[in-house]
Amino acid sequence: MTTIDATPPAADQKGAALNRRRRVYRPNTKYIPILATLALLVVMYISGLVNYENFDQPSVIVNLFRDNAVLLAVAVGMTFVILTGGIDLSVGAVISLTTTLAATLLQGGWPPLLVLPLVLLLGALLGAGMGAVIHYFKVEPFIATLAGLFLARGLALFINQNSIPIRDKLWIALSDLRIPLGETTKTTLTAIVALAVVLIAAGVLAWTRFGRNVYAIGGSADSALLMGLPVARTRIAVYTISGFCAALGGVLYTINSTSGHALQGTGTELDAIASCVIGGVLLTGGAGYVFGSLLGVMVFGLITTIINFQGDLNAAWTRIVVGILLFGFIVLQRLVTRRAR
């Protein structure tokens, strides 16, 4: 039997040595997937520079944000959901519902400053509804959001099956607005909004209790509950955010194209999920960054850009390359997490 409290100093040292020995890997392992995506982007960009004239224009990069503003907004919302270990399949349909509804209401002469918050609120409410079903009825996110997909898409098609032009003055003004960046480059409002969403989301995830709860739930929802974290509130909130971001994506689309269409956004949910995964967000939850998803969207955009520059390539190549990249990144994630065990 040992003595009660006189801990010998030697044992302390041994304990400290034990602690150090027990370290299995360096903490920066969590950055490996995001660094891999960054490296991939750089390689793609350099290959573009080498192969094509005019690829060195700043507008190539700036236009990535303009052309992918919708996907970027949606991918940010999706990142929140995936970080909790969930998935949101409804976002593409929420985009189509938003664009159709906004265009129809504007056509009907509703004031644009009412239409804008209304459609954003609708998206958020849809998300909150799905989140509540997922949490309180313990429904798989896949199924609950699949139902949301059908509901939103069906509503959009019910409102109008055709493309609806937008003639509203404010919308057209926003669409035509160009924000100068430096001397020669300009960009659209939509690109700025999308970028702002990324920055706000990154701040929320890194610096607020809500953000950390999102990570905790993704790590282990049971533990989070036992640690007294507001699991219900947080889980519903991430789907609300995702719904809001999808609605925002829809609004950005109507501004970009000054029209709404019920088939707009078909498959966007899959592009968003792919962007998150390529950006290093772990599908099982608990690991990843909004900036990773940003990089994932940029990969998407850059592939399209390169195909456009090449000129004679089939657009299907975007999908083929994304497919290959997805396989690669999923394997990479598996390797990294296995090493972490």
Add this chain to the structure above:
Amino acid sequence: MGEPATNPVLEMTGIRKVFPGVVALDGVDFRLFPGEVHALMGENGAGKSTLIKVLTGVYGIDGGDIRLGGEEVRIAGPLAAQKAGISTVYQEVNLCTNLTVAENIFIGREPRTFGKIRWGAMRKRAAELLQRLDLDLDVSAPLSTYSLAIQQMVAIARAVDISAQVLVLDEPTSSLDASEVEQLFRVMRRLKADGVAILFVSHFLDQVYEISDRLTVLRNGQLIGEYRTAELPQVQLVEKMIGKELATLESLEDKAQQSRTKSAAADPLLRAEGVGRTGAIAPFDLTIHKGEVVGLAGLLGSGRTELARLLFGADRPDQGELSLDGKPVTLRDPQVAMKRGIAFSSENRRTEGIIGDLSVRENIILALQATRGWTRPIPRRKQDEIVDKYIKALQIRPADPERPVRNLSGGNQQKVLLARWLITEPRLLIIDEPTRGIDVGAKAEIQKLVAELSDGGMAVLFVSAELEEVLRLSHKIAVLRDRRLVEELDNTAGVDADRIMQTIASGATS
């Protein structure tokens, strides 16, 4: 029974908890004083977990009352328990390993200014807190980079930082190695000195005697007593836990001696030399002869199952050598073991053995089919023949081969499981707890069967928590304690339950 000078911080009186068909706790009293480590002792099903779950608010109670600091309280849930000052650290750590050490301690309570988390302050406070517990960790590293032992201590740090009155440690040491246990005990002593009341559950008697001041023994949901650890010899503790008076045990032994006097002069079948697996069981030597029944005795968690699994290839030993018929063998996996004539009937017949939705026939035929490979199905007529024979031989009831096994009683399920292995005609049959949870009649039948098999030349490794059963059946008894084979006894005149209990309790080879 001694009583500390202060008042108890926690007092549970007459606690009663009923589950459908079972009284899990029947009028149990439990007291916890500030600055003590109090061990809660009992075998499987004694009611330890239930009592802890009552205390931590997972279960409500059907009777009795709980007083914290003299005030009667109702604990509505884990969060309410935490608020009231009762924190629990479970064996499986309930933290988020993807977050950093500091976050795990402070999540939900992060220091903030205007809603923004002050990471620097949080890390600093986490480091200070861990320093007080003698832990030198990188608080900004993800928790997953640390061993389970460290994760547990981080959980303890979080628990005591939230509320430092009562700390419940439910089997914290079961997957730690010796130096990690020592580290945990240092932390516990530090907390004890700070006046924290610690409820400690462990299956390791040595640990209980090393760390605890007092202990409470439960058996079958009833309070056996509360004792000062230093004043209760280990043998008496084991007696109280197992609950058989030595006198009753002695009468059983006479029968045992009569039936199992046969000596093991036969050839050795399986010999283990220095076989062990880190974290599961210390290296041991064991020889099993043809036609011999070797009993494995020891308390729950003493390493009985772990030893058996090594001999079946379910786990691979990381040291030592196994030889079969004098030739070295490597049992890479259970399939290899089965091909060599070793069969293993698992202790968890529900989860690892019986497939409830398949019929009796399908369950019995399973292992034989597996050894033949799925490309060579056993003809139906042959199947029926074999199955009928064993249903008769083992008296499986109802004697209907097409009935789903789910609908059979526990004892009959166990016989189906035995039949499954017997038809593979093993040379060594390993049976882990075959009689647990089945009625007396079926128990006797299974025991009789084991004896007959051994008379027929089959070697049997018989694992059981019930000493009298081991004594009755075995030619030789290997006694395990704290994951170590401490003694091997020939089941001759001098060996009785008292003798085995001595060994279990003290570990000494007297």
